[in-house]
Amino acid sequence: MKILVTGGSGFIGSAVVRQAIARGNEVINLDALTYAACQENVASVADNPRYHFVHADVRDRAKLDEVFREYAPDVVMHLAAESHVDRSIDGPSDFIETNITGTFNMLEAARGYWIDAGKPESFRFHHISTDEVYGSLGEEGLFTETTAYDPRSPYSASKASADHLVRAWHETYGLPVVITNCSNNYGPYHFPEKLVPVVIINALSGKPIPIYGKGDNVRDWLFVEDHADALLLVVQEGKIGRSYNIGGENERTNLELVRTLLTILDEVRPKADGSYLDQIEFVADRPGHDQRYAIDPRRIRDELGWRPSVTVEEGLERTVRWYLDNEDWWQALLDRKGVGERLGTKA
Ligand SMILES: NC(=O)c1ccc[n+]([C@@H]2O[C@H](COP(=O)([O-])OP(=O)(O)OC[C@H]3O[C@@H](n4cnc5c(N)ncnc54)[C@H](O)[C@@H]3O)[C@@H](O)[C@H]2O)c1
Numbered sequence: 001m002k003i004l005v006t007g008g009s010g011f012i013g014s015a016v017v018r019q020a021i022a023r024g025n026e027v028i029n030l031d032a033l034t035y036a037a038c039q040e041n042v043a044s045v046a047d048n049p050r051y052h053f054v055h056a057d058v059r060d061r062a063k064l065d066e067v068f069r070e071y072a073p074d075v076v077m078h079l080a081a082e083s084h085v086d087r088s089i090d091g092p093s094d095f096i097e098t099n100i101t102g103t104f105n106m107l108e109a110a111r112g113y114w115i116d117a118g119k120p121e122s123f124r125f126h127h128i129s130t131d132e133v134y135g136s137l138g139e140e141g142l143f144t145e146t147t148a149y150d151p152r153s154p155y156s157a158s159k160a161s162a163d164h165l166v167r168a169w170h171e172t173y174g175l176p177v178v179i180t181n182c183s184n185n186y187g188p189y190h191f192p193e194k195l196v197p198v199v200i201i202n203a204l205s206g207k208p209i210p211i212y213g214k215g216d217n218v219r220d221w222l223f224v225e226d227h228a229d230a231l232l233l234v235v236q237e238g239k240i241g242r243s244y245n246i247g248g249e250n251e252r253t254n255l256e257l258v259r260t261l262l263t264i265l266d267e268v269r270p271k272a273d274g275s276y277l278d279q280i281e282f283v284a285d286r287p288g289h290d291q292r293y294a295i296d297p298r299r300i301r302d303e304l305g306w307r308p309s310v311t312v313e314e315g316l317e318r319t320v321r322w323y324l325d326n327e328d329w330w331q332a333l334l335d336r337k338g339v340g341e342r343l344g345t346k347a
Contacts, residue, residue: 002026003235004073006058006106007080009033011190012128014041015228016077021045023232028071030064031080032057035336040329041189058102064109072117075124075235078106081162084193085132085155086344089287092154099158100165103127107169114175125177126235127166131220131245131293132156133181142296143181145243152288163243170241178238180231182246183295187224187315188322192330193339195254196316199261200323201330203276204269209262210342213285215255218292222248223315226308230300237304244304247295250312260313264320287347 003020007013008029020027027045031037033055045051052071056063058080080102082088082095110125117123134143135150151160163179170177186196202209230246238244252260262276300306310318323330334340 002074004028004076006030006078009037009039009041012185012224012227013079014189015224016231017042018045019228019232021048021051026050028052028054030054030056030067036191058106059097061105064105068109068113074122076110077126077235079128085153088153088155089344090346095154095158100161103162103165107165111173111175123176124235125175127179129159129163129179129181131181131183131295133160133163136290137292137294142294143245144296145245145299152290176240178234179243180234180246182227183220183222183248183293185222185224185227187319192333199258200320203262203265203279208281209279210281210283211255211258212283213289216253217289218251218253220247220293220295221250221252221312223310230306233304233306244300245295245297246300247297248308249297251294252312261316264317269324286344
């Protein structure tokens with residue numbers, strides 16, 4: 001299968017690229033190489049003759065047409081996005097342009113290409129989205145694929161808008177689409193502004209480990225390699241026009257997650273004295289911080305037979321070990337704009 005992956009130099013996209021190549025597919029990675037991208041993430045496949053990199057921006061419609069014409073992909077997996085909620089609070093315009101207009105451009109380029117190719121039955125436009133489009137849950141309940149959209153941050157609103165466009169292109173133009181909405185990912189190559197890498201890196205650097213609010217916000221944590229596996233299944237076997245929620249079946253409060261991470265670190269890289277837990281510091285909450293996300297994974301489990309392969313404890317231990325073994329990777333990213341700063345306070 002020839003897969004056009006957008007955002008393939010980011011965290012999740014690169015996991016998709018690496019797995020897709022390992023399974024014998026041909027991959028075209030289209031990425032604008034924003035601050036969140038890192039070509040090291042795909043270095044292990046860069047010399048593979050089945051891997052191609054195109055430096056392009058999804059805001060550039062003409063370039064997208066060119067890429068479709070040149071590479072004639074069998075399927076599209078659209079992951080390119082601005083992805084950090086805190087950055088969306090301080091500067092939402094990039095989120096509107098890339099996540100909404102960029103998705104519109106991708107849909108139009110894909111539609112033109114699909115029509116010119118005689119509407120091949122096997123073509124799929126797979127849009128990768130988030131559970132954040134559903135808003136926030138109370139103590140009970142789960143997000144299902146029919147939960148009403150209720151996005152509450154500029155990031156989640158931009159992703160929700162994109163989801164609506166993708167559905168409309170299916171209903172109106174018949175474009176064969178599938179959508180996935182997944183929970184919080186963690187794992188190797190996670191950009192060092194997101195919670196899990198921030199905790200590991202600050203712990204190792206002897207810095208305070210910030211917990212927003214009381215740390216009681218709940219997320220359903222999904223190991224990135226499991227997510228990539230689910231995505232490659234959905235793009236091949238998902239039913240056209242359908243959306244699938246993907247979760248890790250691993251609900252944890254942020255505080256529980258951080259404590260688990262630091263306990264693993266205490267075991268595998270003990271401090272000279274004391275525990276990394278002593279570095280935890282509670283800081284002002286994120287404006288509009290969603291209280292709880294939790295995925296009902298029944299559709300992808302029952303219809304496609306997919307389940308996560310690791311528990312959060314196993315996945316976090318693999319992640320901690322990866323960060324310990326790959327300090328050069330994350331050290332090089334710490335100089336990028338905004339990394340290490342408290343963002344998202346300008347509301
Ligand atoms: N990280 C999560 O926990 C999570 C959870 C659910 C859904 N998602 C979704 O998965 C996708 C990937 O997330 P991620 O965490 O890997 O993001 P990321 O920020 O790590 O990577 C995004 C990639 O997209 C590229 N990109 C950004 N703007 C672009 C543009 N205008 N044109 C082309 N490329 C551009 C970046 O260069 C980067 O390589 C996103 O669509 C995100 O909304 C992420």
